[in-house]
Amino acid sequence: MTTQVSPGAGPAPEPPVGEPRWLDAEEQRAWRAWLYSTQLLNDRLDRELMRATGIPHTYYEILVQLSETPDRQMRMSELADRCLSSRSRLSHAVSRLEERGWVRRQECAEDGRGLLAVLTDEGFAALEAAAPIHVEGVRTHLFDQLTLEQVAAMRDLGETLLRHLDPS
Amino acid sequence: MTTQVSPGAGPAPEPPVGEPRWLDAEEQRAWRAWLYSTQLLNDRLDRELMRATGIPHTYYEILVQLSETPDRQMRMSELADRCLSSRSRLSHAVSRLEERGWVRRQECAEDGRGLLAVLTDEGFAALEAAAPIHVEGVRTHLFDQLTLEQVAAMRDLGETLLRHLDPS
DNA sequence: GTAGCGTAGTTGAGCGCTTGACTATTCCGC
DNA sequence: GCGGAATAGTCAAGCGCTCAACTACGCTAC
Numbered sequence: 001m002t003t004q005v006s007p008g009a010g011p012a013p014e015p016p017v018g019e020p021r022w023l024d025a026e027e028q029r030a031w032r033a034w035l036y037s038t039q040l041l042n043d044r045l046d047r048e049l050m051r052a053t054g055i056p057h058t059y060y061e062i063l064v065q066l067s068e069t070p071d072r073q074m075r076m077s078e079l080a081d082r083c084l085s086s087r088s089r090l091s092h093a094v095s096r097l098e099e100r101g102w103v104r105r106q107e108c109a110e111d112g113r114g115l116l117a118v119l120t121d122e123g124f125a126a127l128e129a130a131a132p133i134h135v136e137g138v139r140t141h142l143f144d145q146l147t148l149e150q151v152a153a154m155r156d157l158g159e160t161l162l163r164h165l166d167p168s
Numbered sequence: 169m170t171t172q173v174s175p176g177a178g179p180a181p182e183p184p185v186g187e188p189r190w191l192d193a194e195e196q197r198a199w200r201a202w203l204y205s206t207q208l209l210n211d212r213l214d215r216e217l218m219r220a221t222g223i224p225h226t227y228y229e230i231l232v233q234l235s236e237t238p239d240r241q242m243r244m245s246e247l248a249d250r251c252l253s254s255r256s257r258l259s260h261a262v263s264r265l266e267e268r269g270w271v272r273r274q275e276c277a278e279d280g281r282g283l284l285a286v287l288t289d290e291g292f293a294a295l296e297a298a299a300p301i302h303v304e305g306v307r308t309h310l311f312d313q314l315t316l317e318q319v320a321a322m323r324d325l326g327e328t329l330l331r332h333l334d335p336s
Numbered sequence: 337g338t339a340g341c342g343t344a345g346t347t348g349a350g351c352g353c354t355t356g357a358c359t360a361t362t363c364c365g366c
Numbered sequence: 367g368c369g370g371a372a373t374a375g376t377c378a379a380g381c382g383c384t385c386a387a388c389t390a391c392g393c394t395a396c
Contacts, residue, residue: 020300021307030319033326038206040333113361113374132188145332151198153321158201164313165208281344281391
């Protein structure tokens, strides 16, 4: 089951120290459901966005982050952090977006090492075109499927995990 | 906010038909928490598995699926379906696993078009070595962070979404 | 039997991502 | 000031994935 090779099932009989803490049957079900649903949802949204607009979700995220700053620009490193991206990945991605004319790099006055990524008008227009596609996907495949209680639970789960995974 | 360009916030005032159904503030929070937490969790587990064992999670999943069949073999197509993988991707992946001697392809008696992917003893051993690493990651970064109620909610959410995304 | 269509699986080009090494600049202690 | 460490960002090689085209076999009808 995705995480098991040996035992499996049963109500977790407190393994000795050093022994793997295998998942019991309930945990297996929960883990598998989470793993598969997140994977299918991400694949689906990414594919729909890609088909409709030609940009992958990671690039979309860059445009979103830039669009939300007051002057539509941000230091490369901060942009990378906000996009949960490595610096290398962001650097490559910004190069691609620059080729399309959606972002441009600009030297940073306060720090000679630094660069600003600036969202161009064309980039903003591209984002405005892509956003309705994306939000419709999120509605259809996520929120339309859930009750208000489930949405609340989703937020609670996500925020709980974020406190552990990204304590920033 | 990841899915927004224009409006934002407020209790969703029933948009006219054709208008994007933007997310309200609560939905934004829920969506962002879900998106970021799933991404961070997957990245983390994949990276830890990769560092410790040299195999990416998608390859691990192939080995798991094969190990769970009675005779450790499966038709390529069915394996692809179970791994939520395209046939092309599975074909490439099996080729890599074959180079390591963990899987081999075998002709299928009943169907001249078909092939069986067979888990070798070396492959099973590799899986046995990787599984404790992986399950420990799932424990540490997921189950150890959650209450029993949250685990139940996670399963409920996942299964609800699966019914929509993968009605198989 | 053979034409035509559907299914099983593979392949290669192109892209995004990771890793690790690299340059350039700033910060800090003495 | 000056030397060394830390920070900002880039780049190239290698890998996994996608897409679309392709081969090969089976299935059905006539």
